[in-house]
Amino acid sequence: MLEAIIFDMDGVLIDSESTHYPVLHELLAKYGYVYTQEHFLTYCGVPETDMWPQLLRTAGLNVSPEAMHQEHWRRYRRYLEIHGLPHFPGTAQLLSALRQSGYRLPWHPLLLPERLQNTWNSWVMHRILTA
Structure with missing residues (x-):
């Protein structure tokens, strides 16, 4: 699974x-x-x-x-x-559905929020994951 x-x-x-x-x-x-x-x-x-x-x-x-x-x-x-x-159509809905289904959505370690504070990548990741 x-x-x-x-x-x-x-x-x-x-x-x-x-x-x-x-x-x-x-x-x-x-x-x-x-x-x-x-x-x-x-x-x-x-x-x-x-x-x-x-x-x-x-x-x-x-x-x-x-x-x-x-x-x-x-x-x-x-x-x-x-x-x-600029996310692709359906991105927010897909991620939301996956989260609601209990899937974890990990990222590459270099893209973890604690490593990217105050950077463009953390802003992007935050916007996608909280959409």
Whole structure:
């Protein structure tokens, strides 16, 4: 008998892909670079540690990849505060039904709330689990 169900959040429970494009588009526009949907699709799934150096070279921008990474996440958190958490249809109902049925919904140890206090991931997890 199943006793627990483990989910990866991004791409399974939440649809962050749909929210990153407008944030990146706005951020790069600040530097005069037109970030298109084609650019976005090129970098989908690429870790930001690899994406920022490549993208900044392509854009011809002399900006620190780390600074862009930090600014991107600051803007992304603000975007989510304004527009809400982009979860897939049925996510909240599924998690609620599983909890009500007695299933435990553990997460990867690095995603436990006590390790993520005051971070974006704990905010996301809280919003999903309390939906």
